[in-house]
Amino acid sequence: MKKIDKLVTNSMGKRVPSEVNGKPAIPFRGVGKYIPKGQNYGATVASCASFPTDGNKLVGSLKESLVNAGLNNGMTISTHHHFRNGDLIANQIFDIAAEMGFKDLIWFPSASFECNSYLIKYLEDGTIHHIEGSMNGSLGRFTSEGRMKGLGVLRSHGGRYQSVQDGEVHIDIAIIASPTADFFGNANGIDGPASCGSLGFALVDSQYADKVIVITDNLVPFPCVPWQIQGNYVDFVVKVDKIGIPEKIISGTTEITKSPDRLYLAELTARFCEEARIIKDGFSFQSGAGGISLAVSVYFKEIMIRQGIKARFARGGSNKYLVSMLEEGLIDYIIDGQTFDLEGVRSMRENQNHVWSSPFTSYNYHSKGNFAQLVDVVILGATEIDVNFNANVVTHSDGHLLHGIGGWQNCLFSKTVILTVPLFRDRIPVIKDEVTTVCGPGELIDVVITERGIAINPLRKDLIEKTKNSGLPIVSIHELKEMAEKFCGKPASPIFTNVPVAVVKWVDGTILDTIWQVKPSE
């Protein structure tokens, strides 16, 4: 049985552990209220004298590289998720670790996918102690059931960078699956059979891990250009036959929704942005990779063509819709954090205005500013939103942890944050009195758009003023909640034990909320 950590109450009124996996944790103090002091973590100093004079860092196998890197009990092992559900490397690492008898490893992925549910057996047999990173699907359910030894730690993409940079997470060994690399360790994601575009999620791992392993199935002569990952940070390079499954790297989910309800939601969102005069010459936007978000881009495009304007930049995951806008001159730049389809990869390869970026440039909150705050409007989703505009993206209303945070928290610093959601899903209201888990404080969420009405945060008097005669269905958030309850009834609250199973970090490393063990059914 997991020991119950000491709990404190944070500024959101949430009970959170004061210690996470044996390390002291700072409770959330409010947006922008916790100002860190001191120095960033300094990586372990290296010397060229300790590396091959000819720059050739190739070793024979992943296992050999892990042995050379000093794999040992209790180490923190990091991977990236640019291959999404087509990743062939993360599971192999723990196969090797298990075969060698290592225990209590911490897996620190930038995100996990359903393909990684394979690792449940290693969570059960003690090879892996716990996961720090998003736990989607089966791994989330496993965690919610209280079956993981340590506490899960959920961070945003920017929070992951922050945690390593600040020394909160020390990576012992980073394994960077790289679609193209040279023997020195320079690597990129834009060429090769497993091409995935950006490799930005692995940047912090390369910069700060004690040992860095690049593994590739496409070894090219030095120099591998561009070097999204710099070989100067890399200890070992491994060449294998296959690092990813291309058709699963480039996900089939990146097609526009065909659902009329969702298309209506996307259209309403675009109309709102037009009426609020957010869409104007030189503006910027970010919308995610889901079906609604993709459709929003298409409606934006129509409005921009009609108005004869262009955007300065689009940020976020790239896809064929954004690429078409870039190539038609409707966008000056795509600032790409992860690349969702082959058109995105092609564009990044060919077009200097399709720029690869990283959680450092875009999202790191412990930085002298970041790109997210420069985006005029961001369109995001949520699993739940409450009447104080607080929102949840990690748990469902039944209390189960089923999603990661991604860049969602980081994007809340955009100038206008819109959550576009259906009013209810499977007859469960999305708008509620209180969200199961707070991932984003309501003060940062400006607009909630549903198919039956749009609620504007009262803090955004400017948006209320601009849209008051627009004919848009503007209502209060309370009205939205009541409409939802009229259709679905008042939702039952999930039943939890008093055992924390994971924590949700805020972008500054403080603890925003706790995820509790879901009470097993009798």
Next chain:
Amino acid sequence: MKKIDKLVTNSMGKRVPSEVNGKPAIPFRGVGKYIPKGQNYGATVASCASFPTDGNKLVGSLKESLVNAGLNNGMTISTHHHFRNGDLIANQIFDIAAEMGFKDLIWFPSASFECNSYLIKYLEDGTIHHIEGSMNGSLGRFTSEGRMKGLGVLRSHGGRYQSVQDGEVHIDIAIIASPTADFFGNANGIDGPASCGSLGFALVDSQYADKVIVITDNLVPFPCVPWQIQGNYVDFVVKVDKIGIPEKIISGTTEITKSPDRLYLAELTARFCEEARIIKDGFSFQSGAGGISLAVSVYFKEIMIRQGIKARFARGGSNKYLVSMLEEGLIDYIIDGQTFDLEGVRSMRENQNHVWSSPFTSYNYHSKGNFAQLVDVVILGATEIDVNFNANVVTHSDGHLLHGIGGWQNCLFSKTVILTVPLFRDRIPVIKDEVTTVCGPGELIDVVITERGIAINPLRKDLIEKTKNSGLPIVSIHELKEMAEKFCGKPASPIFTNVPVAVVKWVDGTILDTIWQVKPSE
């Protein structure tokens, strides 16, 4: 009178200070013998909460930015030298500091040029305590005369990166003159009236300085792409009318020598490389920006066309000769550390295979390898070379400090290092019994090419073997020295006092040699 520091003898037999400007110093222990321990310096942690929410970091003037950055007595102020003799910013910084009455500043440029001899008055009045960086021309002479308060510290480009990364030099304020920038602080050198190509010398300053100021005369809307300097590191942005004098940024010295003697030297060097079978398909090379080095590239080109081969990459300063080779398909990539002419700037702007790099990628010795060691052959110059192949690039035979080290030391890790020099200059031998100042240990120098003979380091038996029937004028280094003395006589040794005026650091931060005060003439 400067106090005489305690001296120790290093592994080259050189007397060097055990303390430099109040900090303990490590004497040189031999190539690859000093292995650092511990962690790199961690920059001061920042928070977005302390920066403008809209990302706009513009302030009204350079003075305002320096005041905001907390300019104070004794601080270390850094600048880069990409504008060479056309720099308009470094002198202004110290005008402001002097006007405000600050004293004992340390100037930490990546190099200084003759235009900076203006700063001698501030070295004299105590505004600047000392310079850590190359001191060419008048500043060098000033130092050699013992007139600078502190000890000068000469580092290679890679050593400068290493010193900051390792925490040996703490930069309080970095001022980065940027040909193009946005209000967030993203900056590059490829666009704008003062375009200079790469901004790589300023990379370490941006990453580690407490406060970073970007100053530009070409402000563009966010995002400034490419961001060679990342705005996430930048505190303040200043827009002024003019940051550099274009015709002095792009130096007129980057033309091929017209001297028949020097052309012969260049041709001989290329012939040597061909006979030694260094020039082969897929090879790589670096040659500097001097007239001889440029001519070497042209002879290389002829050989490559004749042999029907191409180079994988050329490293180093770029210029129109390298660009023509890139565009004609004779080189796959230029890896550019500093850009010497407008053709280089244009090519970097247009061609993704003309890659901007930095002292981190190319030269930092406290790294997991660097690019310099991957270069097949590098052609460099020297002021003096001794019979043990030790070489000098900073002082002249009269003992005066007149040059910086640049990337010279870093390039000694190339697979074959050739020093191409005239046998004597102004009737003073270049090949001597002992160099005035050791900048590079002889074990790293493979070949000395003069107009009257080529000496191969006995350690390079392979090169001796490959060229023995080549018809090239292969002689011993002692024969070269004797030839030089036959023409010029035995050179008089410079006369020094026992007062150190500067130290030469090795690439690992240890002290390789001391530069002594030149004895004033009676």
